[in-house]
Amino acid sequence: MGKKITDKVTWVGKIDWELKQFHGNEYSTTKGSSYNSYLIRDKKTVLIDTVWQPYDKEFVKRLKEEIDLKEIDYIIANHSEIDHSGALPELMREIPGTPIYCTANGAKILKGHYHEDWNFVTVKTGDTLDIGESTLTFVEAPMLHWPDSMLTYMSGDNILFSNDAFGQHYATESLYNDMVDPCELNAEALKYYANILTPFSRFVTKKIKEVLDFNLPLNLICTSHGVIWKNNPTQIIEKYLEWADNYQENQITIIYDTMWNATRKMAEAIATGIVMKDPTVTVKLMNSSKEDKNDILTEVFKSKGILIGSPTVNNGYLHSIAGLLEMMKGLKFKKKYAGAFGSYGWSGEAVKLIGEELQKAGFELVKDNHRSLWVPDDTEIEVLKEYGSNIAEQFQYRVEKNNN
Known part of the structure; x- marks a missing residue:
């Protein structure tokens, strides 16, 4: 079963305790990881991202236990990398006509991965999707860390679905940042930034400042890997701004x-x-x-x-x-x-x-x-x-x- 985050939002992802290597063998994940997918139930029902391909059948099976798949009105693909989109082919066999909202680059990459011409709806920064009491606002985030990357903000619950930004390869059943070892969490968040996002630091700074200029209230940052930032969620934004600014300590x-x-x-x-x-x-x-x-x-x-x-x-x-x-x-x-x-x-x-x-x-x-x-x-x-x-x-x- 999924885990309720708010009255409208349920976590329906996969925690991968066994994962020890990522991006092939390029990134060590000694603390495991998670593939966070979210189901929003408003007047419309929305699925945000899926899970890694090896867990596609398990994901669809568990999603069926949570909801009748035909009730899903929209799918949001914040990022097309296979650890996020890997269950899409299995899911789309069940609900083939469901619109998939993504960036233009996202549609190209998803077609390149799966060779399927699904019902893509491409969006740009500032585009919105009315789902009832809440509105989803899309923010393109190219090179954080792929050309197709996108953030989705949900009004009402004030949630930023940040995809790879602010995440960590860190397995936990607890879901939230205030329920895990803060030292472990900081170490994994720093490792994630250092090894994945460092080349894109100038884009990190620019995009964060752009999002902050929207002056949106923020209750939760729902990442695609690791914890959900619930307690003082802006702390990880402050860390990213610090890490993006040619970070260094007094260390050799x-x-x-x-x-x-x-x-x-x-x-x-x-x-x-x-x-x-x-x-x-x-x-x-x-x-x-x-x-x-x-x-x-x-x-x-x-x-x-x-x-x-x-x-x-x-x-x-x-x-x-x-x-x-x-x-x-x-x-x-x-x-x-x-x-x-x-x-x-x-x-x-x-x-x-x-x-x-x-x-x-x-x-x-x-x-x-x-x-x-x-x-x-x-x-x-x-x-x-x-x-x-x-x-x-x-x-x-x-x-x-x-x-x-």
Whole structure:
């Protein structure tokens, strides 16, 4: 059965406790996720989004237990990605003529996914749908995070159906933000933003300000993944504005991979030097071949600066470092600083190549990257500590310069 949210709105989604990977294997979901679908019963009956394709038959079966499908007057497709639209083919076999409201891009993508010419009704920002006592208002939100993305606002109950915006991959039976661990929730919301929405931060800021200018009352933000924001729902909007504004904390993250622990010893010595110079800075060391890649990228998002280290192998760097550098390029981090380091035996190209890739990814590179020949001895360890101290000073200088 569904879960009533208000007198008119019922949650009819799917909680996926077993989900551990998303977007193929690009995003780790160690806390599971949910696919939130909502049924509105007013004078007209409206279904907002569906669930991921593997649960399509289960979704339609449970929806039939909630309502006679023929009573559904309209379907709103806020986003055509398959985790939201995946049950549409199964549903449309039951109610084939039902109008599907979506953006023009949404109609194109849904046709591209399912090769069906359903009864699409395309809408633009400001278009409305009268459903009785309430009115649905549509707001296009392109690139949050697909070209077709859309928000839907319901008057009366004052609900923003925000789709992927403000969501998290976080499974909970409780549904609401005030019923879960706030630390877990914040961590998952931040991870979601860092790994999915960072490249679109300028669109985030613009769209939020546009929506806020409507001066609409807001009681609930009903996302498509994770919790519904019920207690102080605007708190996540404030977080998004903060995260979208070139977010950084007083943190330096050292990312490395290592073959025989020489580069690991370098990383540890550099970390010691950073803290010696600035005890207030948070330093995190992460082995890219052992740590979750999305957790690493979340720490990069939080950091004012990063250091990346790898030994030289076959005139290059290790593949776990290569994958992270490629992901960083796509995420387009802004106003962050970086350096490179690594051990070598004879050719030693890795440090230079890492530095070049960091610059391509948009990081401002410090001048003195560092290489250590073979395994660092006690003398080299002291040199590395001094290098760490210099890095702390350089990163802080750049932050202060940028802020003035």
